[in-house]
Amino acid sequence: MVQQAATESVTSTLQRASLVLDAFDGGQRLNLSQVVLRTGLPRSSVHRILEKLVALKWVHRQGNEYGLGVRMIELGSTAVHQDPLRRAALPSLQWLHRTTGCIVHLCVLDGTDVIYLEKIGGEMAAAVPSRVGGRMPAYSSAVGKALLASHDCALRKAPELAAVRDTGIAYEREESLRGFGCVASPIGPPGGREAVAAVSVCAPIGRVLSGDRLRIPVREAAAQIWREIQDARSGVVRRPAVGRHPALA
Amino acid sequence: MVQQAATESVTSTLQRASLVLDAFDGGQRLNLSQVVLRTGLPRSSVHRILEKLVALKWVHRQGNEYGLGVRMIELGSTAVHQDPLRRAALPSLQWLHRTTGCIVHLCVLDGTDVIYLEKIGGEMAAAVPSRVGGRMPAYSSAVGKALLASHDCALRKAPELAAVRDTGIAYEREESLRGFGCVASPIGPPGGREAVAAVSVCAPIGRVLSGDRLRIPVREAAAQIWREIQDARSGVVRRPAVGRHPALA
Known part of the structure; x- marks a missing residue:
């Protein structure tokens, strides 16, 4: 009692x-x-x-x-820098930013929203109002669609999300911000289920619409981040790779 | 009871x-x-x-x-973006970064530490490990010296802090990070008492040692931020000045 x-x-x-x-x-x-x-x-x-x-x-x-x-x-800043997911993802996020020149986001799902854990954008970052710790409705963002597609939710059967499961890629085309679009991929076990996070690149809409060039590095970063998370959980330490993608080290 | x-x-x-x-x-x-x-x-x-x-x-x-x-x-991010001091300071911090090309910090005193409320640094920012929400011993940073000099504390009578009160400028020369130095100014009422915050620029040490060029814009930004704080408190809205310092608008 x-x-x-x-x-x-x-x-x-x-x-x-x-x-x-x-x-x-x-x-x-x-x-x-x-x-x-x-x-x-x-x-x-x-x-x-x-x-x-x-x-x-x-x-x-x-x-x-x-x-x-x-x-x-102070607590928020410590929380960001301590987050094991963000920590595991950081080298691949930086690689993705260097490779594509785009703004890179790392997000997790919280209910029907996404929360931003990292944003890397250099001088271009100010053009997009997202911020670390910010919250957005999942369905209006590429990262959100990538996450919703891999979870059991009311929207799971929507055709757009079925396409995300088939291709491992989600798009957002000026739905959040005029002139900009994003390409995202879920981070999780193969098969497109139970993603723990999603990574995206955001760029002027012309670049997002002009074909498939951004898909490959985004999917590669997502796969590499998932490997890093697995390694972190099992205590494996990889050699750092300078100037090359860690997956190629 | x-x-x-x-x-x-x-x-x-x-x-x-x-x-x-x-x-x-x-x-x-x-x-x-x-x-x-x-x-x-x-x-x-x-x-x-x-x-x-x-x-x-x-x-x-x-x-x-x-x-x-x-x-x-999420709460930390909201706290940063809601902070009235940071909000009042932001245009002047951006002006200071554009004018000097240096990493710009905005800090407040918390006991004998400083806490970083903003950091603007573009591509150079990664070279200095400070971060928003981070905490540092005040006496090892220029912003901290600027703040300590204007408050009653055990160190107030130290010669270095007396010089800060005379000139409105505090220096830090490779005390926190090899190869880098900072120039800071307290933000507060004239007379160097009761500063509410401090602003600094950080640059390669050669630039900090090579004379007085950084002092003028740092002091000007501090004075302008103090005016913005006063205006925010009394509800005055200034016209935004594009590409020029708000003080010159």
Whole structure:
């Protein structure tokens, strides 16, 4: 009974703190009343939680307004750099950027959205508003289609996703951003099931429409990342390959 | 009494959750015993908190190992993009990068450390291992010296910091990274007190040592960011200036 009560107390406090932090998802700073409205929690509870979050620097208060704090920035940055999937993928993502000159994304599925774990784009990156930690509806992005095609979901039987399973390639043509398109491939075991992530290149739409040149390096990067993930899990260390794709080392 | 008990319960749960998240600061993934060791909390408590954090996606579990989760990446990213200081500074940081060609940093002080809120560096950025959300001892960086000089701290009377107060400029010469140096200026009210942040340019050490050319744009950017912060606080909207420094618009 004591154990159960302790579990419930932890759940309740953390869930309420999580709701309070979720209130800031829109990117705006909020006053107390706005947080109360967005969370549906009692005002006294929201106030108590906000004050504790301010003390922890998870939330920052300026005058009457609250926003996410510097400790969140720090934890988020640590989370990105610690992520084993991103770490395993990084050399192949850099290879893909060097090879194609395109903006390269690494994404995972979260419900019906994708979350961006990496973006490599050099000077071109600013042209596309995606960002590490950003969230997008899966169906409007190439990475999202690549992931949806390999998972059991309501959209799985859509013709476009069936084509993704056949070819290992998903396209997005100006659906997110005028003038740009993306070519993506799922990262996972052969057979197109249970992909853990997806990789894409984004480029001016003309390049995406002009044929199949981008498909080969994208599919090769996805396959190589999947091998790196397997190696990381089993503790294999490969020799780094300078200037060549690790798969060719 | 009920109010006080509720406050204590929130504090205690959130503080313990915070301790658990802090355990991952080193960047490694940890098993349960390692988190117990680092937090000093009872094993049952750590296990309970970790399981709740996994359910919230703040922590990710793979096999027996835990690491920071995708929700932390997302919250961190929102925190960066929502930060009012960074938002006010961004046009001037981009101007400073275009004008000098150097890597540009925006930092705030947290205790005796600095935390990086922005880094703009184009292709050169990879040469310097700083990252948004990263933490560094203040005294080993130019931005940190710029901030320490304007705050009451044990080091305030050091001759190097007195020079920073006189000139509005702090230097770092290969103290953090061989071959590189930085020039920084505090962002705050005139008189060099109570700076809220600092801006720096980092470049190959030869450029930093070769005279005063970087001082002027760094100081100008710091002054302009301070004006932008004041404007943001008082609700003034300036016309955007394309290709020119906002101060000259």
